[in-house]
Amino acid sequence: MSDDALRIDARLAQDDFMLNVAAGLPLNGATAIVGPSGAGKTSLLRLIAGLSRPDHGRIIFKGETWCDTHAGAFVPAHKRHVGVVFQDGRLFPHLTVEKNLLYADKRSTNPDSRYAIDDVVGALDLHELLQRRPQTLSGGERQRVALARALLSRPELLLLDEPLSALDRARKTEILPYLVDLPKRFGAPMLYVSHNLDEVIRIADEVAVMAAGKIAAVGPLAATLNAHGALIGEDDAVIVEGRVEELSKSLHLARINIGAGVVALPAQEALSTGAKVRLRIHAKDVAISLSAPEGLSIRNALKAAITDIRPGADPAFLDVKLAIGGAPLIATITRAAAEDLSLREGQEVYALVKSASMQ
Amino acid sequence: MTAPDLAALWLTFRLAFIVTVILLIIGAPIAWWLATTRSRLKPICEAIVALPLVLPPTVLGFYLLLAFNPQATLGAFWVEMTGETLAFSFAGLVIASVLYSLPFAVQPLQSAFEGVARPLMEAAAVLRASPVDAFFSIAAPLAARGFLTAGVLSFAHTLGEFGVVLMVGGNIPGETRVVSIAIYDHVETLQYGEAHVLSATLLFISFAVLLLVYAVNRRPAVHV
DSSP, X not given: OTTOSEEEEEEEEOSSOEEEEEEEEOOOSEEEEEOOTTSSHHHHXXXXXXXXXXXXXXXXXXXXXXXXXXXXXXXXXXXXXXXXXXXXXXXXXXXXXXXXXXXXXXXXXXXXXXXXXXXXHHHTXXXXXXXXXXXXXXXXXXXXXXXXXXXXXXXXXXXEESTTTTSOHHHHHHHHHHHHHHHHHTTOOEEEXXXXXXXXXXXXXXXXXXETTEEEEEEEHHHHHHHHGGGXXXXXXXXXXEEEEEEETTTTEEEEEOSSOEEEEEOOTTOOTTOEEEEEEEGGGEEEESSOOOSOSOOEEXXXXXXXXXXXXXXXXXXXXXXXXXXXXXXXXXXXXXXXXXXXXXXXXXXXEOOOEEO | OOHHHHHHXXXXXXXXHHHHXXXXXXXXXXXXXXXXXXXXXXXXXXXXXXXXXXXXXXHHHHHHHHHHSTTSHHHHHHHHHHSSOSTTSHHHHHHHHHHHHHHHHHHXXXXXXXXXXXXXXXXXXXXXXXXXXXXXXXXXXXXXXXXXXXXXXXXXXXXXXXXXXXXXXXXXXXXXXXXXXXXXXXXXXXXXXXXXXXXXXXXXXXXXXXXXXXXXXXSOSSOO
């Protein structure tokens, strides 16, 4: 499609593999690039940023040719108006946090600077850190500063290369909200490289799935991941999008409408009624019943149709694919159970959802 | 100290200072290129830069003397530009010393630049710093100790030069008569007292300068 904001057709031979991508990315909001390690995610990001050159190919961003090996055109990194947050932060060690931010601010040439340095410092809660040296910051603080610095170069495209992977769980939880919120607030489309699906589900709207140096699929997050999860070792879970319908404070429960029905799940503190959420439902947390269940502790029973039955990874189990309304679901059950219930394709059953992680 | 000896000392310091400034200016780009290039010419250039370390000063001096000859290209060019000959002049001494001390400037700068991580230069690039901007704003400050080491070593090495000076400069008071030549003269004429004074001065200065380098290099690269 020619109306994609970023069109990239490039080949690059690396030491141990070949990057060979041909894809268009519409760049609506946040796009995640997911794939197993070694799939070429970081190499792709470096090509887009102008930090490396393809052996052959073209990169076109919003009608501007960034690279065309055939025509001998190459726009160097410092002229691409791209912001990058690296895995390791890469703050300048000889400058304070404030000077690191000013370094970006001073060189930002975008005339319509929609925000000032104070806006970014405030949004990322950096006031207390301004006079510190990068070496004295925690990993989480460092990445917050790195994100602020990238935003202050007022990029037209923000690239994040696994910005959270070096952080522990607590630090991740500390930064994630900023990542969800800020690119939208400061108005730059974002490409987010990660191999952590929880992060991706939380942050991204669209996804590009990479495997073995190629972009295998691009599209809306839930549909694309559900269809191509096998490429990234995620074929044992599905992502279902829904909306918070009701919150029960006393029961600590959120009722979430997923289109074909309503599931009740433990409520997280940050939820509000009407909010869009994504549920990640693992196959092992889904059971099947032939009739509407009674007297069970599992509360979520959804009418479903069996679309496919296939052997699971373990020979004792079967993966049963279900459709609830338009959304897919997978249940892992034993062969014995499948025989007892004499399940077959097309059959109407009830899917019992024991739990789901909410993002 | 006698007036001619003071003049020799002053000339030596003037020479060392000028040579150091020139070496830092031309040594930095050479060192940056050597630190960042992937060119196949790199080992050849490194070998050329390092030559003065192993070459007898008389060999370098001999070839320079040939080049400084007013009939030679460089020598003729110089005569045309300035009206003076390069051989046995202060300018000739500066050129000879720059070549002779080149590795003492380039090598510390090169290793300092190699220590300035490429990732930081990439970070500067995506913040829209041009390569020249990134060199002055990131690489140079982070390599500050390399500049200090290079400067001090170039200075100290030029102070102690003898063979090359003798070949291309001779022994003209106030023009090419540096301390090491003056000491040699004193010893030749058995003026051991004068030789002692000059030698001790040079010994003390050289030690102080090296002490400064090593003391500074012990400190962490960046203050916390």
